[in-house]
Amino acid sequence: MYADAVRVLRGWSAPDADQERVRLEFLRHLEEHPADGLWRECAAGHLTASTAVLDASRSRVLLTLHAKIKAWLQLGGHCEPADRTLAGAALREATEESGIAGLRLLPGPVQLDRHAVRCHPQGTWHLDVQYVAIAPQDARHAVSDESDDLAWFPVDALPETSDDVVRALVARARGLRC
Numbered sequence: 001m002y003a004d005a006v007r008v009l010r011g012w013s014a015p016d017a018d019q020e021r022v023r024l025e026f027l028r029h030l031e032e033h034p035a036d037g038l039w040r041e042c043a044a045g046h047l048t049a050s051t052a053v054l055d056a057s058r059s060r061v062l063l064t065l066h067a068k069i070k071a072w073l074q075l076g077g078h079c080e081p082a083d084r085t086l087a088g089a090a091l092r093e094a095t096e097e098s099g100i101a102g103l104r105l106l107p108g109p110v111q112l113d114r115h116a117v118r119c120h121p122q123g124t125w126h127l128d129v130q131y132v133a134i135a136p137q138d139a140r141h142a143v144s145d146e147s148d149d150l151a152w153f154p155v156d157a158l159p160e161t162s163d164d165v166v167r168a169l170v171a172r173a174r175g176l177r178c
Contacts (some may be wrong), residue, residue, distance in 0.1 A: 001038055001079065001081075001083055001084060001085065001086075001089075002030065002034060002037075002038060003026075003066075004084065004085045004086060005030060005038060005047055005086055005129075006027065008085075008086050008087075008108070008109065009023055009026050009027050009030070009129075010027065010127070012108060012109055014112075014170070015026070015111075019112055022056070022112040022113070022114055023112055025114060025127075026047070026112060026114075026127050026129075029044070029047075029075040029166055030047075032044070034147035038079045039078075039079065039081075040078050040124075042124075043124060044124070044125070045114075045124055045125030045126065045127055046078070046079075046124070046127065047079055047086070047126075047127045047128075047129060048076060048077060048078055048079065048089075048126045048127065048128045049076055049077070049079060049083075049086050049090035049128070049129050049130075049131065050073075050074045050075060050076020050077070050090060050092070050093065050094075050102075050128050050129075050130050050131070051057055051074060051075050051076055051090045051093065051094035051105070051111075051130070051131045051132065051133045052130065052131070052132050052133070052166075052169045052170055052173045053074075053086070053094055053098055053100070053103060053132075053133050053134075053135055054072045054081055054132065054133070054134050054135065054155070055134075055135050055139065055152060056134060056136060056137040056138075056139070057086045057125075058134070058155070058174065059154060059155060060153060060155060061074075061152070061153055061155050061158070061170050061173070062098055062135065062141060062147070062150065062152055062156055063075075063149075063150070063151060063153055063158070063159070063162060064097055064146070064150050065147055065148040065149040065150070065151075065161075066146075066147065066148070067121075067146060067147055067148050068132060070148070070161070071157070071162060071163060072102070072153070072158070072159045072161050072162040072163045072166065073162065073163075073166055074099075074130065074166055074169055075093055075094045075097040075098055075159040076090060076093045076094065076128065076130070077093045077097070077146070080092075080101065082120055084143065086109070086129050087105055087131060089104060090129070090130075090131040090133075091105045091131075091133065091136075094133050096144060097144050097146055097147065098135075098141045098144075098150065099140075099141050099142030099143075099144065099148075100135050100136070100139045100140070100141055101137070102135075102136045102138075103133040103134070103135055103136075104133060104134045104136075105131055105132075105133045106131065106132045106133065106134065106176060109129045109130055109131055110130055110131065110132050110169065110172045110173060110176065111130040111165075111168060111169050111172050112127070112128065112129060112130065113126075113128045113130060114126070114127050114128070115128065115165065121139060126130060130169050132169075132173040132176060133173075151161070155170050155173075155174050158170060
């Protein structure tokens with residue numbers, strides 16, 4: 001998994017200077033924490049993988065009302081030892097949290113985000129590698145234990161309680177032509 005994370009981050013073309021700075025921060029983190037930089041036990045922070053799930057028409061995005069943060073966010077979470085790739089972790093998390101089988105992950109990350117973990121008592125950082133997936137036609141979602149709710153929103157009318165990172169991720173997802 002470590003080799004895949006380094007390969008993905010080295011090979012990713014950042015869309016702007018800010019994202020390039022974050023990409024280099026993520027690579028530096030992995031160089032400084034080769035044994036644990038992917039795992040939640042790393043006190044300095046750890047990589048996570050998340051996904052903006054779009055419906056088949058790409059006009060709606062599925063967001064989760066995070067149970068601890070109480071905000072509408074993309075689906076995602078921690079990498080697990082059984083994950084072989086960042087993309088696999090992102091797809092696993094999106095599938096678990098949405099209940100939707102057959103999600104199609106688009107190639108490569110679309111955005112990176114480093115943020116403080118608001119619900120962690122000691123304070124740590126998530127270094128989130130963000131992907132986009134397309135749901136099958138007529139997909140039905142199911143709320144998981146990790147969410148207070150799960151709902152589809154028009155990509156141009158996100159709920160007020162979603163943050164700027166979610167808004168940027170959805171905007172980037174809308175612009176993809178894959």
